[in-house]
Amino acid sequence: MKIGVLTGGGDCPGLDAAIRGVVYRAGQQGHQVVGFLDGWKGVRDNLARPLALAEVVTIVGDGGTILGSSRTNPFQKPEDVAKVEATIRSQALDALVAIGGDDTLSAALALYQRGGRVVGVPKTMDNDVGGTDWTFGFDSAASVAMDAAERLRDTARSHHRAIVLEVMGRHAGWVALATGLAAGADATLVPEERYDETALMDHVRRAIAARGYALIVVSEGVEVGAAQGTSGAADEFGHELLRERGVGALLAKRIEAGTGVEARSVQIGHIQRGGPPTLFDRLLSLRLGVQAVDLVLDGRFGHVAVLRGERVMGVPLEEALKSPKLVTADWLDLLHTFDA
Numbered sequence: 001m002k003i004g005v006l007t008g009g010g011d012c013p014g015l016d017a018a019i020r021g022v023v024y025r026a027g028q029q030g031h032q033v034v035g036f037l038d039g040w041k042g043v044r045d046n047l048a049r050p051l052a053l054a055e056v057v058t059i060v061g062d063g064g065t066i067l068g069s070s071r072t073n074p075f076q077k078p079e080d081v082a083k084v085e086a087t088i089r090s091q092a093l094d095a096l097v098a099i100g101g102d103d104t105l106s107a108a109l110a111l112y113q114r115g116g117r118v119v120g121v122p123k124t125m126d127n128d129v130g131g132t133d134w135t136f137g138f139d140s141a142a143s144v145a146m147d148a149a150e151r152l153r154d155t156a157r158s159h160h161r162a163i164v165l166e167v168m169g170r171h172a173g174w175v176a177l178a179t180g181l182a183a184g185a186d187a188t189l190v191p192e193e194r195y196d197e198t199a200l201m202d203h204v205r206r207a208i209a210a211r212g213y214a215l216i217v218v219s220e221g222v223e224v225g226a227a228q229g230t231s232g233a234a235d236e237f238g239h240e241l242l243r244e245r246g247v248g249a250l251l252a253k254r255i256e257a258g259t260g261v262e263a264r265s266v267q268i269g270h271i272q273r274g275g276p277p278t279l280f281d282r283l284l285s286l287r288l289g290v291q292a293v294d295l296v297l298d299g300r301f302g303h304v305a306v307l308r309g310e311r312v313m314g315v316p317l318e319e320a321l322k323s324p325k326l327v328t329a330d331w332l333d334l335l336h337t338f339d340a
């Protein structure tokens with residue numbers, strides 16, 4: 001078999017390990033792999049390179065993706081869909097493994113529904129793909145954000161300030177939640193619940209009175225005040241570029257005005273997406289890459305490799321994409337247990 005692989009959407013640690021899983025399993029079973037460059041763009045424009053074992057031997061701990069990525073939506077224009085199908089024919093592909101988040105995987109589903117022999121691998125630092133317990137990239141990104149939060153606490157303590165750390169995550173608060181919990185933030189705001197501004201100000205005042213500083217973690221998708229609006233900027237899948245709204249900076253200004261405490265804000269941005277994957281993400285990526293090839297070999301197209309409890313398995317893409325995985329009430333309850 002000739003199996004194609006692509007990585008699409010926002011990159012995250014663990015992509016290279018997943019590619020390695022695909023190439024090794026395919027090689028072990030006597031099949032060859034070709035990598036498409038820059039996500040669906042590479043399939044649309046027929047930009048590919050063979051992926052031999054030698055090229056993936058040392059990449060398990062690398063950040064980013066050796067294939068490159070993009071947010072290209074091949075289903076935006078009918079002529080692009082035709083190009084994608086022409087590439088599959090001209091490359092004589094037997095199967096395609098699409099590694100990506102909701103957008104990349106929804107393009108995979110659309111292709112499958114047109115008869116394409118496609119399987120998926122979920123990835124995203126946002127941890128918001130349905131159908132799987134965890135996505136790789138999340139543990140690594142949240143670990144970087146946790147480290148940043150702890151560093152910010154040191155300087156907040158020295159200067160008796162309130163510091164707001166804004167993390168990514170789109171409309172899912174997993175990264176903020178994990179960062180706030182793991183770094184012991186004084187307050188953590190996630191998009192899944194409306195925060196109470198009066199309570200937040202009281203919280204900051206109490207933290208300052210007790211310890212002389214406050215650390216607040218906010219997710220980029222949180223609504224801060226009525227005047228916030230949208231940034232207007234969007235990607236090819238129609239998603240607003242949330243970091244342009246600058247919720248961290250806005251929140252810091254409100255905290256300073258509301259409490260009289262000097263405040264600063266930091267937007268950690270793409271720093272969260274770089275660097276080596278954690279142990280957890282490496283193992284998950286390798287397992288899901290291997291599982292994706294097993295799905296192909298079993299002819300289970302239209303499926304995505306997922307983690308359920310301790311096990312990796314395949315579930316229909318349609319099921320996984322039904323709704324994004326948002327922070328649940330039990331996690332919010334855990335978070336609020338630590339409200340002072």
Ligand code: F6P
Pocket residue numbers: 010101124125126168169170220241242243273
């Ligand atoms: O989906 C991953 C993610 O990092 C989101 O958390 C964030 O909103 C978005 O990508 C940023 O996208 P870009 O890399 O295009 O700026």
